[in-house]
Amino acid sequence: MRSCLNDKFSRTPSRGIADLLIRxxxxxxxxxxxxxxxxxxxxxxxxxxxxxxxGSMFRSxxxxxxxxxxxxxxxxxxxxxxSVGAIGVCAVMSVGYFLQVxxxxxxxxxxxxxxxxGLLGWLNGVAIAKTGVNSFVVTLASASLFSGGMLILTKGVxxxxxxxxxxxxxxxxFGPVPALALVTIAIGVVLHIAFxxxxxxxxxxxxxxxxxxxxxSGIRVNRIVVVAHSLSxxxxxxxALMLTARLGAAMPSVAGDDWVLPSFLAPVIGGTALSGGExxxxxxxxxxxxxxxxxxxxxxxxxxxxxLQLFLGVFLLAAIMFExxxxxxxxxxxxxxx
Amino acid sequence: MRYSIxxxxxxxxFGFAVAxxxxxxxxxxxxxxxxxxxxxxxxxxxxxxxxxxxxDFGISSAEYKVPTEWKLQAQTELLESLAAQGVxxxxxxxxxxxxxxSTLEEFKSNNIPAIxxxxxxxxxxxxxxxxxxxxxxxxxxxxxxxxxxxxGKGAIVHLAGLLVDPNTNLREKAVEKAxxxxxxxxxxxxxIGDTDDQEKGDQKVNALLASKxxxxxGIIATAYISSVVATKALRNLGDKRIKLVxxxxxxxxxxxxxxxFVAGTVAQNPYGQAYVGTYSLDxxxxxxxxxxxxPWITTPQTAHFIxxxxxxxxxxxxxxxxxxxKALSHKMQKTFKDTYLACK
Numbered sequence: 010m011r012s013c014l015n016d017k018f019s020r021t022p023s024r025g026i027a028d029l030l031i032r033x034x035x036x037x038x039x040x041x042x043x044x045x046x047x048x049x050x051x052x053x054x055x056x057x058x059x060x061x062x063x064g065s066m067f068r069s070x071x072x073x074x075x076x077x078x079x080x081x082x083x084x085x086x087x088x089x090x091x092s093v094g095a096i097g098v099c100a101v102m103s104v105g106y107f108l109q110v111x112x113x114x115x116x117x118x119x120x121x122x123x124x125x126x127g128l129l130g131w132l133n134g135v136a137i138a139k140t141g142v143n144s145f146v147v148t149l150a151s152a153s154l155f156s157g158g159m160l161i162l163t164k165g166v167x168x169x170x171x172x173x174x175x176x177x178x179x180x181x182x183f184g185p186v187p188a189l190a191l192v193t194i195a196i197g198v199v200l201h202i203a204f205x206x207x208x209x210x211x212x213x214x215x216x217x218x219x220x221x222x223x224x225x226s227g228i229r230v231n232r233i234v235v236v237a238h239s240l241s242x243x244x245x246x247x248x249a250l251m252l253t254a255r256l257g258a259a260m261p262s263v264a265g266d267d268w269v270l271p272s273f274l275a276p277v278i279g280g281t282a283l284s285g286g287e288x289x290x291x292x293x294x295x296x297x298x299x300x301x302x303x304x305x306x307x308x309x310x311x312x313x314x315x316x317l318q319l320f321l322g323v324f325l326l327a328a329i330m331f332e333x334x335x336x337x338x339x340x341x342x343x344x345x346x347x
Numbered sequence: 348m349r350y351s352i353x354x355x356x357x358x359x360x361f362g363f364a365v366a367x368x369x370x371x372x373x374x375x376x377x378x379x380x381x382x383x384x385x386x387x388x389x390x391x392x393x394x395x396x397x398x399x400x401x402x403d404f405g406i407s408s409a410e411y412k413v414p415t416e417w418k419l420q421a422q423t424e425l426l427e428s429l430a431a432q433g434v435x436x437x438x439x440x441x442x443x444x445x446x447x448x449s450t451l452e453e454f455k456s457n458n459i460p461a462i463x464x465x466x467x468x469x470x471x472x473x474x475x476x477x478x479x480x481x482x483x484x485x486x487x488x489x490x491x492x493x494x495x496x497x498x499g500k501g502a503i504v505h506l507a508g509l510l511v512d513p514n515t516n517l518r519e520k521a522v523e524k525a526x527x528x529x530x531x532x533x534x535x536x537x538x539i540g541d542t543d544d545q546e547k548g549d550q551k552v553n554a555l556l557a558s559k560x561x562x563x564x565g566i567i568a569t570a571y572i573s574s575v576v577a578t579k580a581l582r583n584l585g586d587k588r589i590k591l592v593x594x595x596x597x598x599x600x601x602x603x604x605x606x607x608f609v610a611g612t613v614a615q616n617p618y619g620q621a622y623v624g625t626y627s628l629d630x631x632x633x634x635x636x637x638x639x640x641x642p643w644i645t646t647p648q649t650a651h652f653i654x655x656x657x658x659x660x661x662x663x664x665x666x667x668x669x670x671x672x673k674a675l676s677h678k679m680q681k682t683f684k685d686t687y688l689a690c691k
């Protein structure tokens with residue numbers, strides 16, 4: 010059967026780019042849309058491809074991708090984490106405290122901050138696993154708890170006397186590619202390997218696809234939920250570290266609610282299923298790039314200030330609908346061939 | 348024959364065109380942009396001022412661009428996008444006094460001068476200087492005027508602005524200082540923050556008046572929208588007992604002064620800030636630099652502060668204050684270069 014199918018597919022001639030678009034994966038569709046947008050924006054405004062603009066865009070995308078990954082690991086289990094931003098701002102102020110007040114060496118402060126993020130995520134996971142309450146409700150409550158606790162402890166005062174090395178790293182770039190983007194790529198590679206080449210990753214996806222079946226297969230789903238939330242917290246902390254490096258200061262006004270929407274946008278556009286069981290690290294990267302490209306392109310085309318949000322929504326909707334249409338066409342073609 | 352007539356006609360037409368069509372030449376090819384922290388009526392004064400400065404000083408391009416929301420990321424994205432489009436000098440109200448500094452550092456390394464207008468960045472900073480209202484002095488002056496209008500005794504409430512505004516903390520301290528100088532005759536009943544937002548301000552001011560109207564003798568509003576909201580609330584209440592001193596010169600507040608509901612308002616100088624700011628940016632982008640020995644004012648935020656001036660508007664000068672501010676702006680522009688900049 011498999012060889013017949015293979016023969017059938019191999020005998021079907023390609024009808025060029027249209028056929029390639031339909032047959033390709035969702036990620037390929039996203040990449041195609043991205044390339045088209047880049048060509049359009051750069052031809053309408055050469056400043057789009059300037060080193061300044063690309064560097065700015067990649068720096069912003071670098072943080073957004075990691076924020077998206079922090080949400081993605083929880084989406085994989087079929088849950089969600091509305092406290093990604095709150096954990097982020099706690100991590101930002103933690104690293105500021107470790108570096109400026111406690112004068113810890115940078116590597117220790119980074120590890121400690123990741124630990125803080127992991128701990129806050131672990132608390133979420135334990136609360137969800139022990140109580141059985143939906144992750145939406147638990148993380149909505151914990152978001153307020155974490156943010157409120159941070160404000161009480163820090164009194165909203167920013168810390169801007171951090172070691173210069175952190176800020177220098179945040180501004181470093183290799184041509185148009187910022188150092189922060191390389192950190193994101195490294196995190197992406199690790200996550201991809203974890204999800205697709207380790208037992209734990211497979212267990213997370215299995216628990217998200219069908220928690221009951223996974224439990225009956227011997228996977229301790231509650232433990233998986235705790236692990237996923239801990240990992241989410243650590244990734245949120247990683248994004249917070251990158252943002253602090255970018256700004257050169259620890260500020261209580263960053264992250265927070267600003268991260269909630271981007272945390273869903275990148276992975277969902279990239280093909281991560283909201284219902285769980287399916288993730289795509291490459292898709293999350295492309296999704297974040299798509300949003301940043303549209304935003305940057307509209308700015309550089311000098312679309313009127315208050316029209317920006319409207320056009321951003323229109324472009325995003327068009328991109329997603331094109332991708333869904335393409336996926337539907339592909340499915341129909343496959344069914345016809347059978 | 349036909350060809351030579353056509354050629355001659357074209358040549359003549361071209362000659363007339365060159366002679367009589369307005370040929371626009373610019374003294375400076377700089378591209379300047381003014382970028383506020385987000386949408387706010389205060390910055391409306393920047394638009395005309397920038398256009399006037401571009402016309403008066405022959406600047407080829409002077410834009411006013413607003414971030415879509417009061418978020419640092421929205422502002423930095425806009426600034427970087429404008430830089431990518433060739434803008435080579437920026438005047439901005441910082442979306443965050445600390446967070447904006449990394450963007451300024453990037454601009455500095457690309458030889459793009461930037462100045463803070465109407466609000467300052469926190470030192471150490473790569474902003475050349477801060478050109479803004481001495482908000483501490485303005486709030487202090489406004490509170491003193493309020494206390495005088497109350498007869499020197501009673502309880503006052505301070506309606507303060509956005510908590511993320513770098514000026515809010517300074518204004519709070521100024522009000523407290525003015526109150527402390529009355530040796531207990533005047534007390535500060537409450538400071539209500541985040542009233543510089545239409546919806547929140549409305550709720551908070553009306554809740555205050557509903558619960559404590561009889562205890563309050565005066566209101567000092569150090570934010571634009573809270574001044575407007577407080578004026579409307581007092582007018583709706585029909586209460587002229589409670590004295591109000593606001594900030595800025597919205598028509599509603601000025602009408603309140605006319606009708607006796609508002610004792611006065613401290614008019615800032617957004618026009619002057621943008622006019623002189625654009626002028627100085629053009630000079631900085633053309634190679635001038637800040638003069639180390641200039642008469643900078645040191646504030647809690649920065650060591651390079653220039654006061655853009657304020658006027659206390661009351662019934663006595665309500666018709667003349669705008670001319671006062673414009674005269675002040677032009678006076679500052681005339682002496683600005685020699686006082687604050689070193690040009691080759």
